[in-house]
Amino acid sequence: MKVEISAIEKSFGSARVLHGVDLTIQEGEFVTFLGPSGCGKTTTLRCIAGLEDPDHGRIQAGERTFVDAEAGRYLPPHKRNVGMVFQSYALWPHMSVKSNVAYPMKRRKVPRAEIKHKVEATLTAVGMKDYADRYPHELSGGQQQRIALARGLVSANGLMLYDEPLSNLDAKLRVAMRVEVQRLHREFGNTSIYVTHDQEEALALSDRVVIMNSGRIDQVGSPKEIHSRPATRFGANFVGFENILDVEDDSRLAGGLRLTNAALKPRKGSAVAFRGKNVELSEGDARAGITGRGVIRDSEFVGEFWKAWLVTAAGASVEVTVPAGTEGFGEDGSEVDFHIRTDDVVVVE
């Protein structure tokens, strides 16, 4: 199901949480909203589910209009036929696993025989066939999450919504369930919209990642683009670029570093970003995009590599991670030349 979100705005009291969100999601696509808490990603998802009503904007899902705020039309959640997986699982404690999964179909007047068949098939798909008669409190966290997935899948009529479904699981289980979510997405072919604050999860799952910041979309791109070519300072920081330096003019950066490749075309007011692992300790050649010289400070050995700061004469600190055993990496206080290759430098707004 194709989902079109246009110009959604939402305020809670005087606090504006969404400032006009626009996005089109293709049929069968897996899109993740990624951002820190309070960025509006969950609110956007809840607007799609119908659990919040946006103040302005439109949401169109396939042929159906979920929201047309200007016309005052809001399709109530029970008529949207979407599947949703909640952060807290939200399994009804007074119903057995079977009844939990059957509930969405009962509400939609599916014939009994079909309910029975579909409950079985879906429980088999999530690997919980043998637990149909248990109650939620008799299951572990991971098992409860599988039931929540099954219930969502049964309810989804082409559109699945995930609200940080894995954040209550421990690290190992989280990775296992991630694979499961991905598999079920392919198997059932739903359009999936997923909300998370975990970068790794977003990259691993998605066809496209949407980075959100303070109620606005910051960047939309493939996981690879998001990871290596962030568009803004916020995005670069969020995906782990340790170094973000302001551009002073077309050949100089804040703190006395030099831009040596005109192909970067930085404008005044923008910034350049690079990862600490891409800093090389030599003067560099024609492929270098940024060069500088600094004093090693606060170096610490963390197993496979050294972490340290290189402090330039003008006071800029560049965070670097250098593989253990690198030649020319000395004690704190020694001065070194360094450069970053043009390919590893991103110009951000």
Next chain:
Amino acid sequence: MTLHRRIGRYVKNPQFSVALICLVCFVAPAAMIVQGAFKTEMFGDAGEFSTVAFTEVLTSSRVHAVAIRTVLMGLAVIVISTVTALFFTAIYAKTKTPLRQLIPVMMFILMATPGMFFAIAWGLLGNPNIGLINNVLAALFGDAGRVINAESWWGVVLVAAIRLVALQFFLLLGPFLAMDRSLEESARTSGASPLRTFFQMEIPILAPALSGSMILSFVLFLESFDAPQILGVPAGIYVIPTEIYQYLSASTGPMFSHASAMSVLLMVILLLLVFLQVRLLGRRSFVTVGGKESRPLRREVRGWKWVFSASILVFAFVTIVLPMYQLIRVSLSPFLGATSGFSFDTYLAVLDNTRMLSAFGNTLQVAVLGAFLAMGASTALTWAARYRAGWLSRFIEYSQWLGLAMPGLILALGVLWLFLEVPGLSRFYGTSVIMVFALFVAIIPLAGRTTSGAMAQIPKSLEEAAWVSGATKYRAIWDVIIRLMLPSLVSGWVLCFVIISGILSTPLVLSAPGSYYLSVEIYTRYVEGQAPTAAAASLMLVATFLLISGAALLVTWLLRRRSPSATLLREKDKTS
């Protein structure tokens, strides 16, 4: 969005209909009282608006004396009930005293027993001529030993305090159990003795909860009518509610505007106190028991445990066994003060009296229906208040404070006025309808305490999951909220039922020929000197309570057995 659509959205919002209920239940009676205070004629279009009654009430030296007396009595009640409640809460929550499990049981009995029964039982117990206590004293010291008189300043204070002890116990228990035990442990490792820790750490930490519960108790004393009316009025000791009733039952005809003016003043004070209490306690005031770390540090108290156990027994004996024994003894006597000839004749006479029987049937009917409506309404209110934030939600919440600030007597007056003034409603005057309405509104604050506590245990996402799964809002309330709250709803219903059937103030104003009310009948018999009849009828009502509570307990037990998960939720709500 056009204005038309905007209005349409409001009307579709379920909060809107609930807000209308609040408007009818709380705001309308209060508004009737306020306008009544300024009207010279009670009903109809005759009469004009004036401030005469208001000025007269405000400047009356009798009213001043009554107000001062009420405050002084209230303070005495608070001191006594708070100290006692703290004592028993600490024993229950902090020590391994053998009999401590008895404490919540006896507190529950005290809280659930209607105030009128206490007042009557104590009126008999402390009767200088025939009371059990004075008989014992006389046997010990001769007739000069008959020094106890329940119909006195201290009598009213002590009887009012007993029930507030129970209430404060339940209000303090939650914070006591919820207190992080590491706070206590760190004080102990820093070298403080257990006693010092209790007074220097725990009491200050509990200060907001403690002051909140004290204010609530003060509010409830200001609203209490039964004990002051039964024990205070015969001795000429009036407090504000009985003074209001005095205006209503004046021999020269009811002085409605004076009663209303005084009610308005009391309501303003009560509203301020309720507001203060909510600020101090936050929403916790409505959640009876809570707390993350549910295993408080209970310690051995060595020799003290005998002292504590004894005090539990003494308290239970004095507050429960003794009054019950006195009531039973009187109910079996042929006349008040009889020492022989005990029989069941009085019971048979009550069962033979058509007026009594009709009152009994009517009371049960009103209480069953009123409690049912109150639980339903308070579930709707609690649900609506959390459904969506906004001014409607705030209105629903705040209007309930108005309910808390309207004592039964004032509410009855407001409801009476409402039914007589609003066209078409006056035909319900003198029927059970008006009584059901007034009592149901009166009990909502209490019912709300049960429902909001239970609903707080149900995460909102359970409901949202149902919506997304295709359930309408109402369907989700039924399938998820009601199902999960059912055990709490049943026990809340029992509590409301018991209190409605024992309440005196509201029926006293509203009962009329054709809709007799048992509490009014009991009170009248008692005042007229037919104490055995009053006692017998009271005990029959108590027996009915026990029967119905037993049935309800059975239902709850069955409900919990049928869905083990709901039990889990309940247990979780006890521990977390």
